[in-house]
Every structure is written in C-alpha cells, then in structure tokens.
Amino acid sequence: MRVPLLDLSEQNRELRPEIEAAIGRVLDSNGFILGAEVAALEHELAEYCGVRHAIGCASGTDALLLALMAFDIGPGDEVITTPYSFFATVSAITRLGATPVFVDIDPLTFNLDIAQIGDKIGDRTKAIQPVHLYGQCADMAGLREISERRGVPLVEDAAQAIGAEENGVRAGAMSEIGCFSFYPSKNLGGMGDGGFMTTNDDDLAQKLRALRVHGSHERYYHKWVGLNSRLDGFQGAVLRVKLPHLDEWSRRRKAHADRYRALFADAGLSEFVELPFERANVRHIYNQFVIRVARGRDELRAFLAESGIGTDIYYPVSLHLQECFAYLGGKAGDFPESERASRETLAIPVFPELRAEQQDYVVAKIAEFFA
C-alpha cells in the first residue's frame, strides 16, 4: 500500500469539469490580474472568515509582508513572533529591516507561549505576530488581552488555519490583520501561488489594497512604495470552485484526526507517540496531524518511507538557528521547546480523501516499528 502525505488527485479529478469551465471563463474575459473572479472570491472569503474585508495577494508570504507594511514597520522596529514556524513568518519581518523578537512555544500546542510575551514587549515593539500552527488557533483571547493592555496590534499568520475558530470566531477575525496562503498543501489550496489578508478596519483595508499594487490608490499616483502582489484571475476562478467544499474537507480532516486517536489508543502506543493536543473551545482544521516522537523520530520516518508512507517534519530547524538569521545572535538552547519540537515532530497523512484502510496501515506500521 502507498499512503502519500498529501494526494490532491482525487479532489482534482472530481472538480475537473468545474475547474476547466472556471479557467475558460477567465480566458474569455481576459481578467488575468485581479479582475471579476478575484473580486467575487474576496467577497466570499470575507463572508467565510466573518470579516469586513478580504484582500487577495500573490502569496501567504506577501500577505505577511503587506500586513507589516500596513503598520509602517521597518528598521528599528521589533515584532514578537514564534521561532517554530514556516520561514516566511520571520522573513517578512527581516525583509522590512525590522527585528524579530522570539518567544518560545507552548509544548502542548506548538503555538506561542503567551506567558512569556510580556517581558519581551518594549518601546520598539510594533506588532505581535502569532501563528496558528497546523490549523489550531494560538491563544487569541490571551493575546487580545495583551494587545489591548500594551497597545500593540496583532497580525495573525493564519496560513495554515482558514476556517479555524476560537470561541466561535474565525482565524483572521481576531486581530488587526489576518494573513492566509493558497499554497496547494493548505486546506484551501490554489493551483499555483496565492494568498489573502483579512481585516475589519476600513482604513487598513484601503491601505492593503493600495500596497498590493505598488502603493497606489489611483493608477500612477503613489502614496507608498508597495509591492506587485496580486492574485491572478485563474487562481481566483479555481478557488471559487473549491471554497464551497472547504468545510467538508476540513470536517473530514477532523474525522481522520479523531479516528487516529482511537487507532493509536487501541494500538497502545501512548508510551512512544504523543498525539496532537486539541484546546477546548476551538475548531482545529488539521492542516497537519503532527505526532511527537521523543525517541527514534528519524528512524521511524525512514521505516515509514520504506513502507510507502509519506511523512514530513514541520519544521526541522527552529528559525532562530537558521544560517541567514545568525546575525540576530540566536544560539542553541535559547528556545528549548521550539528546538525540542524540531527534533520530535512528525506529520502523518491526514488529507481529506485518506481512506480508512490507509489510516489503519499507517498506525499498524508505526506499531510495528515500536514493537
């Protein structure tokens, strides 16, 4: 049996006629950059996320960059964030000449440990940028309280968390700006790069719309120096076909997660494998199902690969230890939970179309490895 970490072929096969028709509409209309499909998608996304504005852009990476640009963040400024995330979380900060100030993660959720944030806030702090890792919201109620008390805005890196909720409020609706990605492996993936930002603030929305087109409100009149970061018409059209299926796909991911819990319990693996912790009052969308293996993670991964099972490590190097950030002075031991997570985590298949017998096989092989 083969169980890839992610397999989009069934989803693409089912939607192919609709996707081809949608691509045809864009071809006929010549709306290749932004255009009617993207405008319609933005309305649908705003409704989905429960916000006033959704603004398409070229990638999740650019969404983060544009969000920080909207707050005029630059040299001398600091942004508080996690060292345990995808690279773009931190590169968005450093590309603007600002300084990332890391706070270690909570080992249970892999998200920012909010108890450690207070000490890191100073005069230079211009934003706090939590990540909703693997599809589960960071402690946004706690972050909101800190944000309001200290007067520092929040920017959510919700790239892995479209549709995730805390206390019934969706990711992207709990901060000044939410940032999302349509990278194909996300729960709502495009057929190329893409992303969007959310906000409830009309002025920020207007600024973000300008920043994605070189900082111009009116063509050839530039209030700011922005980016060329637009969502293209083909992505807009394809994503409009996919969006109505998103909740069903996320529901299936959650059902797989629940089934994994039962299978792992039956296999008696709790001594070797720690399963994802789900907070109370959240909707976890399981962009990834990540187990923690304290001993033998890399050997297990190799064994599963030999058995035809795809896995990945998100992320093998804590960001404070990346070569390109050496100038920040990070060293081993600075963020022990983040570093431990990079040694122990392993993502196993949880995509919507995963079949029960494939899931049984994954758990059986993990049990075989530890036996």
Ligand SMILES: *Cc1c(COP(=O)(O)O)cnc(C)c1O
């Ligand atoms: C995917 C991802 C991004 C970047 O999104 P792209 O669309 O690939 O640029 C940023 N942050 C996190 C946490 C991500 O998972």
